[in-house]
Amino acid sequence: MAGYAVRRLLTAVPLLALIGFGAFMLTFMIPGDVAATIAGESATPQRIEEVRRQLGLDDSALTQFGRWAGGVLQGDLGTSMIHRIAVTQMIGERLGVTVSLVAFGLLIAVLVGVPAGLVAGLRPGRWTDRLVTVLTTLGLAVPAFWLATILIIVFAINLGMLPATGFVPITENPLRWLESMILPGLAIGAASAADVARQSRSAVAETVGRDHVRTSRAMGLRPRSVVGRHVLKNSGIPIVTVASLQVERLLGAAVVVELMFAMPGLGQLTVSAVRARDIPTIQGVVLTIAVVVILVNLLVDLSYAWFNPRLRKR
Amino acid sequence: MTTATAAEPELVSGPTAGPFRRFTRRLVRQPLAFGSLLVIVLLVITALAAPLLAPMDPNATDLVARNQPPGGGHLLGTDDLGRDLLSRLIYGTRITLMAPLIAVGVGALIGVPAGLIAGFWGRTPDWLLSRLADAMLSLPSLVLAMAIVAARGPSTVNAMTAVGLAFSPRIFRVVRGATMSVRHEVFIDASRAIGCTTKRLIAVHVLPNVAAPLIVQATVLLGFGVLAEAGLSFLGVGVQPPEASWGVLLRRGFDNLYMAPFQSIPSGLAITVLILAFQFLGDGMRDSLGKELRRA
Amino acid sequence: MPDPANTEPSNAPALTIEGLRISAATEHGRVDVVDDVHLTLRPGRITGLAGESGSGKTVTGLAVLRLLAEPTLRVESGRILLGDLDLARLPRGELRALRGRRVSMVFQEPMTSLDPAFTVGTLIGEVLRRHLGMDRRAARERAVELLDRVGIPEPEKRVDSFPFQLSGGMQQRVLIAMAVACGPDVLIADEPTTALDVTVQAQILRLLRSLTDDGMAVLLVTHDLGVLAEHCDDLVVMYAGQVVETGPVDDVLAAPAHPYTAGLLAAVPSTARRVERLATIPGTVPPPHLLPAGCRFVARCPHAAPVCEEPVTLEDAGGGRSRRCARAAELDLEGVGR
Amino acid sequence: MSTAREVVLRATGLTKRFTTRRNVLGRAVERLTAVEDVSFELRAGKTLALVGESGSGKSTTARLVTALEKPDAGTVEVCGTEWTALGRSALRRERRRMQMVFQDPYASLDPTKMVVHTVGEPLLVHEGVRGQERDRRVADLLERVGLSARHLHRYPYEFSGGQRQRIAIARALAAGPDIIVADEAVSALDVSTQAQVLNLLLDLQRDSGLAFLFISHDLGVVRQVADHVAVMHRGRLVESGPADEIYESPREAYTKSLLAAVPEVSPSRRRERAGLVTESSTGEVVG
């Protein structure tokens, strides 16, 4: 098992390099560069050229990438050209927001999606199944910004139960953190809950038909343990896989939800960094997201072994 | 010379129809899928005949008659520049239908061959392509879109090509999984024993058996494509004014939510119906592929 | 080897099936797949249920424990008596308490019938704790004893291994251990050895025999006439959803009363000598939606006569034998000899 | 067609090992020997049966002979050409000489293809036959296996197990082979259908002098088709010889225990065979 984890981590290193290089080249292709923003609106073209030279933006793409990669190897992600603050610090401040948002969204996706999928999958074709199918399709159809506003208007403004904007770090005040997470979590989690429900439904429907579930029913086990132990554990792998896929979707949706709830997260940072062509910040964010995605995928793969002992004993 | 011909029970009279005709006959019998097919065909007609159907010029502004409620001269009211919302919705059908098709098309163009190769050969090509897919998935699609659009100019086609790139890892994974399960089927060995070339094996035997899961994933992604286009247009990377897609209408209507709350309803409903249609059509197609595929 | 003298059933039947009819929803609408089935299982005896695929033998087996896939398959009429309880009418909760406790079942594909995600000990323990309320430690001890009882070497070690670490034969033994864990009165074995090798098959069937010696009644569903001949006490032959012949094994084999039984016996390729041409039963089994009104074997029966066009019932012929053939009395069918 | 009595298939010293565990770096550390030094000959118009339990290596041997797997050692010679030495495209051309029929009728036919395409594939691949010409020749082939032209434009799901196996046989005949490798070809069928298909195979052999390599675990079936029998156990060839000799007076203990375990329908035959075992009874190996 450990060997498998080590091997996966070793493969992560070239992957990160590939992603870093890919992101750098992509941003490089976008015309307009950070010098124009740094020099300020009133700057004359000469001033902008001067800034370009200072920042070394005239060098070839490869040399700039080399410089950046060199820094990364020593653990220094460089400083943001716009805010002149270390990228690591900027990401550090905002990572908490996006991680809690994605975690909350994932929690809702799993807590709502899996049971819905279970109910639908256990009795395919029945009305419960059709209801879940329609709701999941709607969940996938409603854009995040629409759902966010409806939630704000109903719960924050009219009922005043939950805050309409803002983020309170969990370290500061866990209760207020929870309150500030509910609405954005729902807004971001809905589409993911729909996707998880859809996939769990087909996974459960397939598992229910398997021979060993019939055996456990033939042995007179109560439905609770037949479903809870035998059906769920064997449909674990597809459900966990779809849950891990949600991380990428949630990171994407975070941009809109952070905007609607005025939460300073990585989503917002990405948009403003890309607009200002602040390359070190973009690279920092891309690498952070990549590390999160790779770790999640690794955890998911390791969980496969728990679900299917055959993988563990290989 | 031949053995005694066994008394066969009379099979279905006449040769069974070609695959396509039987597929459509089954599809038509499912109300939900057939309804969705009708909706989509209707939309395609609307897109093609937009100039005839639209009551006014979609881009004609009337800054006096801004944010009009439905009724009066404008069936669905006007937007913040006084343009007739019904006409813009009708003209918007073109981009709204074209965008997801391009995205899924590009995604399939990359994802399907890669998935077939990774699924059929396995080992190093599979390992390499899977890691590449992981890398693609972790690149924020926003950076991807802006880079491509910046390099080749902002337009719906370029923006949706970027979305297609972001879709390709998802299609790759589905095709790879399906190919892997088909590769171990006995009829593959049978054809290999006959002397088929690998190319023919994949094209003639693997691809058709991979079609079912691929179609379902494609229709799901079509739904996502509609939303992705709206998101990118909002960031200025997608469709350029004065044209508009439903997504743009929804987002613009939404920004006027407090001014004119009814403005985002028509485009919102239209998008929801379109996505529902894609989803149910996908489910219907999967179910109507029939027994001959489900065995595989 | 069954004791030929013990033909008369001395004690009360463990399980009786009377007039069972089961329908299935198919492309051609709802049709009967099992019709007018009568069956009696006696303690300490193995009853063989023979028939080709599509004859309804497996569906009959599943019906006893009401494991039929509800919406598609449905018991239309008939009674399944376990002592004085009619399993067909029992409320779901009570039936569930009986499954694995008084009536158990084992299946054909041992490889897929055990949950791959749990150890063998846990699987057996689960049945014990559900029905006998044992705590975890006692259940594990009992599981080790059961594994030993079904002939698995080093049971203390094997109790913690996973199904995929065992051979097909071993997995079938675990299934049997689970099934007999609570000492049920009746065990239904649906093609238990079909997926196993000949040598392993013989061992499993001997194990079933030893379990009947403790008083359990076994219904052995199989299409392999060799297995039936060698390991069963009584024989029930089904064709196209109906019972066509019953009786003690040796009597039926020696002098089959129904042409289908005779045809089957002739078609079995024997290892004795090579024949010029194998005897076959021409044609195929009629599908459920195209069943003839009269005898369902008429299209393929060499002795068919006009009388066979009329509906025919399962008549008792004494000596524990019965058959569903209008011309049974006048036919003298060739068996396989004592 | 090759002349009678000439050796059409010769396997010498076939060996195949599979890797069961790899260490952290991916190097193989644990290997399982599936087939060890197996050699045999098959003459034109004759049937050689490979018998053994599951895991005995008989199916792997079949895949080695038909070049679906590469052997670690040993050679396969078909009608004088050494297949194990051929390049990919040369091998593909030679394949028409030896065709296969598989066990599971439901899995060996491509569900998305009509019968006419499946059976016609060898004609297309080797002779480029298409359209009307193909339809006609496929119809003839279907007649030869007891089906009819009505079945040309049907899909596999519309047929019973027995009918599908006939279609598989028609496909095997299409390329005009000298040898047909039948890997458990009738094991999945009911007794009556099994008998019909076996009779078909025997007729085909008598009419066109086909040689059969018949792989099966069912000793009853083998008795009815085999001229020669080779018994395999744990990857090795335990005993081989004419069918009557193997059945009447088996030499090896394993062969005897195999024969003893076969459930016999007739009581008399059973008593006869029981005698065989008591002479040299073997310890009961728990399978």
Add this chain to the structure above:
Amino acid sequence: MAHPIRSALAIAVSAALVAACGGGGGGGGGGGGKGPKADGTVKNVPLASGFDKDGEFSWGYTIEASSLDPHRGTSGFDQNWLFPVYDRLVYAAPDGILKPMLATSWEAAEDGGSVTLKLREGVTFHDGTPMDAAAVKTSLDRARDDESVVKSDLATIQDVTVADDHTVRLALSGGAGAILGALADRAGMIISPAAIKKGGLDTHPVGAGPYTMVDHKQGDRVDYGRYGRYWDPSVQRVAKMTFRVMSDDQTRLNALQAGELSMALIRQNQVEPAQRMGLNVLAGESPTFYAFTVNNARKPFGDRKVRLALNLAIDRKAIGEGLLDGFCTPQIQPWPSTSWAYDEKLGAGLDKWPHDPARAKKLLAEAGYPKGFTFTALTSQTTGIAAVAEAVQAQFAKVGVTMKIKLVDASQKTRMFDVEKSADAALISYSPTPDPQGVLDRQLLPGAAGNPGRKASDEVVRLAGEAGDALDPDDRAPVFHKIMAELIDYVPHSVPICMQQRTEAFRDGVSGLAVNPAGSRDFRGVAVTKGG
């Protein structure tokens, strides 16, 4: 189970309706263009009597501070975040007149070659160091060094000399009046010398203003606390202030309604809904204006007839009063009516450049474009400007001119339009400078960044030099009027469309507010009554 499609539609409709009625009192009744002057908005809010001494004031703004270092921040809007912490030498009061702050008085030498400033006594920075002439010199020199973003604002200062402990003399190469305006903005923010030496000014500002920075979360908020030893306690009417970044217009209204903000910037088209929600709206002239700018070095735009034709094709009234609900005053002068440079006689000037499509077509024909021509204009994505661009696009279409719009972000516009000069035109929202001179330096003069074509009328260039020298606004006003007349005749490359009104929404209980003519937000003296 009702037919799935019907039930799905029902759900979608009800969801949207909830949004509608929830959105403040019933849908419908939007209403087309209204009268020019919105009713119910106020220009200022006099100080309420019983304001809460320990109250908290929170404000929602759209753009985060690029840096809290006045001399390094790249964004032209950083000053809003810096006013509470940094006192300037002088400050622009609501009535537009520069008032004493750290400098109590100032006078220019006869020949205009220098200005002497008297400094307030007894003032200390937040880190305790005293504020004296030496500190001012250190700060001004830093504002003029090569790395400083505001270097060009102080270009005319040759040298800064300390006359005595509380007097500083600035040697100038001319434009005494303009320099005072600059000292009211970021260039004039005096930073504690000790803090400059210590560094970290990007995130830890140390000034002499009424509030110290208590906490700063990049891209989210800045919290300010009252500075105990400030020289004018009367303006420190709230104990704590919080400025928050909310770039989405919708979110700011939601926050106001939910009571999480006391005040917030809103778009012109949000004024009416804000009032419907029971919020008050502060609206007043600001020097920010929407402008249509071309590169007059590129082919068709070099010809004055073409520039005039395009000018006449633009319907400023329809955009100002129609599209922007009357919160953008249609006019041709590039400075607001509240500014002393505004020529009252000329007024809006719509008679000089009226909306006359027929004449525009005739002019285009004369210039050789009977069937019009096609060109591409850049504009940014923020909702405000994009809508104006589309309106102008439609108006040009009426005279046969096809304007393609390319949505780009700010840095790309600067690169393509100003540096590479690869774009034909741009629709911009010109950001304010405290002094009208800024419009000339940054937009209209040949050397200006906003003039890629590098061409302007020589007369305007001459007058611009003269306008900068005088110190007293009354002397500079007539020169600006002459410049405006010349611009009308020459038809410059950049023409205003309408002068935006600054619109802010605030809850009841907030008082002591006024619209700042310089267009920025100085909440000096804001107060909040209890329960506000």
